[in-house]
Amino acid sequence: MKIVITGASRGIGFAEAKEFKDGELFLVASSLDSFKDEFFQKYHLFGYDFRDSENVIKLAEDIKSKTDKIDLLINNVGIIVLKKFSDMSIEEINSQIDINLKSHILLTKELLPLLMKSKKPHIIFMSSMAAKTGIIGESVYAATKVGISKFAEILRKELQEKVKILVIYSWGVNTFGSEIKTLLNPEDVAKVVRFIVDNDFLVESIEIGHPLQWRDGKAPWSP
Numbered sequence: 001m002k003i004v005i006t007g008a009s010r011g012i013g014f015a016e017a018k019e020f021k022d023g024e025l026f027l028v029a030s031s032l033d034s035f036k037d038e039f040f041q042k043y044h045l046f047g048y049d050f051r052d053s054e055n056v057i058k059l060a061e062d063i064k065s066k067t068d069k070i071d072l073l074i075n076n077v078g079i080i081v082l083k084k085f086s087d088m089s090i091e092e093i094n095s096q097i098d099i100n101l102k103s104h105i106l107l108t109k110e111l112l113p114l115l116m117k118s119k120k121p122h123i124i125f126m127s128s129m130a131a132k133t134g135i136i137g138e139s140v141y142a143a144t145k146v147g148i149s150k151f152a153e154i155l156r157k158e159l160q161e162k163v164k165i166l167v168i169y170s171w172g173v174n175t176f177g178s179e180i181k182t183l184l185n186p187e188d189v190a191k192v193v194r195f196i197v198d199n200d201f202l203v204e205s206i207e208i209g210h211p212l213q214w215r216d217g218k219a220p221w222s223p
């Protein structure tokens with residue numbers, strides 16, 4: 001299976017790369033220097049900073065020079081700037097939109113012809129429960145996640161019966177060395193993705209979280 005994963009150097013993307021280690025992997029991070037682990041060495045590696053959208057187009061050209069078919073595109077890359085909107089800089093606003101939303105849309109546009117050559121093409125978009133909750137400090141992040149989820153929903157209708165499209169709404173995942181006990185591990189998300197990709201049934205979206213993850217009704221500060 002030929003698989004493109006963005007945000008693959010760390011966190012959930014790295015766990016997904018390991019879960020699909022039997023595939024021909026095209027792994028993307030902001031810089032080639034980000035691929036520190038020995039694991040990466042037998043795969044195609046790409047370093048492109050998505051804060052400049054031209055780099056997404058250049059990445060696609062680079063991938064096309066190495067393959068004319070892709071089976072699975074995992075649009076995983078994403079950043080969060082946790083700040084009240086009034087404290088957020090223009091650069092922080094733009095980078096979240098460029099990385100979390102624009103890169104997913106542009107890369108999908110550029111790689112769709114290669115996906116259409118696969119017998120079972122699959123595209124995965126990494127959204128977040130931030131698209132459904134409404135947490136102070138996540139205004140722009142949540143906007144990008146709502147945006148990519150809606151984009152995926154309509155793309156799915158346009159490509160019905162040709163391309164499977166999965167949107168992942170995840171609660172917190174421990175990609176930042178946290179002591180918080182109610183976070184998933186990146187490997188949990190990767191395991192679920194692998195299960196969905198390997199089976200023929202259709203899964204359009206999932207909500208995934210730690211069993212003790214707080215829900216809207218009971219926040220950590222609730223009595």
Ligand SMILES: NC(=O)c1ccc[n+]([C@@H]2O[C@H](COP(=O)([O-])OP(=O)(O)OC[C@H]3O[C@@H](n4cnc5c(N)ncnc54)[C@H](OP(=O)(O)O)[C@@H]3O)[C@@H](O)[C@H]2O)c1
Nearest residue numbers: 007008009011012029030034049050077078128172173175
């Ligand atoms: N962690 C959570 O709690 C959580 C919850 C819900 C949803 N999500 C979503 O899951 C996805 C992965 O999150 P994560 O926590 O695994 O992220 P992470 O550990 O912070 O890793 C981010 C990845 O994105 C790449 N990246 C960052 N800035 C980039 C840029 N300017 N250009 C190109 N690539 C860039 C990084 O590459 P470098 O190493 O080169 O910087 C790295 O591979 C994101 O879409 C996130 O919104 C995460």
